[in-house]
Amino acid sequence: MTGGTEVAERLTGLVAALRAHGVRVGTGETVDAARAAAVLGFTDRALLREGLAAALLHSADQRRVFDAVFDLYFPYGVGVGVGGSGPVAPADRDDLRDRLAAALADDDAALTARLAIEAVDGLGGYGGSPGSDGWSAHQTLERLRPQTLLARVRDEVRRRGGDAGFTDRLLEDEVRRRIEAFRALVAAEARRRVAERRGRDEIARRAVAPTADRVDFLYASRDRLAELRRTVQPLARKLATRLAARRRRAARGSIDLRRTLRGSLSTGGVPMRPVLRRRRPARPELVLLCDVSGSVSGFSDFTMLLVQALHDQFGKVRVFAFVNRVDEVTGLLRHGAADPEALGARIRAEATLTGWHGGSDYGVALGEFAERYGAAVGPRTTVFVLGDARTNMSDPNLPAVRRIAARARRVHWLNPEPRAQWGTGDSAAPDYAELVAMHECRTARQLGALVSRILPV
Secondary structure: OOOHHHHHHHHHHHHHHHHHOOOOOOHHHHHHHHHHHHHHOOOOHHHHHHHHHHHHOOOHHHHHHHHHHHHHHOOOOOOOOOOOOOOOOOOOHHHHHHHHHHHHHHOOHHHHHHHHHHHHHHHOEEOOOOOOOEEOHHHHHHHHOHHHHHHHHHHHHHHOOOOOOOOHHHHHHHHHHHHHHHHHHHHHHHHHHHHHHHOHHHHHHHOOOOOHHHOOHHHOOHHHHHHHHOOHHHHHHHHHHHHHHHHHHHHOOOEOHHHHHHHHHHHOOOOOOOOEOOOOOOOOEEEEEEEOOOOHHHHHHHHHHHHHHOHHHOOEEEEEEEOOOEEEOHHHHOOOOOOOOOHHHHHHHHOOOOOOOOOOOHHHHHHHHHHHOHHHOOOOEEEEEEOOOEOOOOOOOHHHHHHHHHHOOEEEEEEOOOHHHOOOOOEOHHHHHOOOEEEEOOOHHHHHHHHHHHOOO
């Protein structure tokens, strides 16, 4: 990199982008990163990446965001000493495929990175102005079609004798890994070019996938939901610590005014020693009522797993699932025995959740819960309803919600939809919100904050 000012700008931009994605980076970490960059230099980009990651990150789940942001601020091919040179001349597609196949067969990471730059430059541009109005990774990969090189690269590796220790299946998996790495390089290069034109800071905020705990439950892919499930135990440990601390503080009780004044007689009426009312330690009871239909099921599954992991914090936990019928599924979440990957499938396979139609019917489900399982709710019970409150234009059955709220200590409704969508279409959220406390809960981060704030002690 040619100048210290440019280095500082790129590093502070990287830190600002990480903070925007929820990664806590303080002044100390930033200074450490600057020192690491000064020691490591900018010749070996891979070494620089690892050094900055070690200085700035606190957990492995932040690495996905870091890598994408790093590629924007310290990219290949920008002529600043971090690998590669400036723009290259457009390449012939067939020639590029030949050279890519050879690079993949050799597992030459540096050459593969340069070919990704060349591919975007030659095949990914669109628009009529010189230098292109924009660049598209999708267009580049559609024209180059690197996935069709699998057999060719595999055969070339075998011909060169580079398949030692690989079975046929393992060799194919290894070639696929190399092709996927190339596809990722193409995506990073296209994103970098767009960022150079539109501004790195803007692209870093909008085009970089957030960490798993910031992904909306309703729009999370299967892979992101699986990643979220792996965060259940660490999140549960953190929340359990907070709940235990709240319980210790609450156990001290409030001031007993009569006993405090009586004790102040010995000090001339000055209450030198406040006397506190002793609270009887009693763990609260929790009931979960979960919509497990459609896209809402990912949110419900994650929350059920989190509560199951927090089981020891409560005197009793009962879990009920519904679509348009309701059934108890507490047995499927036995403490320490729930299968995170297959929980939702087991619930839908083993519980009676649907009647004559398969769509959500909150009115029928809530009414059935109030009639069949009303005894599960008592004055020490906090009820959590998990769902988007979309009734498919059926009766929301507000009287059933009133009966549940009248029996319970508290009722909280966690809605994974944005607040701006409540009341639109078939959403009965505003009607339910008049009867019970309804909270927007779109991400695992929001869920963790809500649980630590509103769970009873």
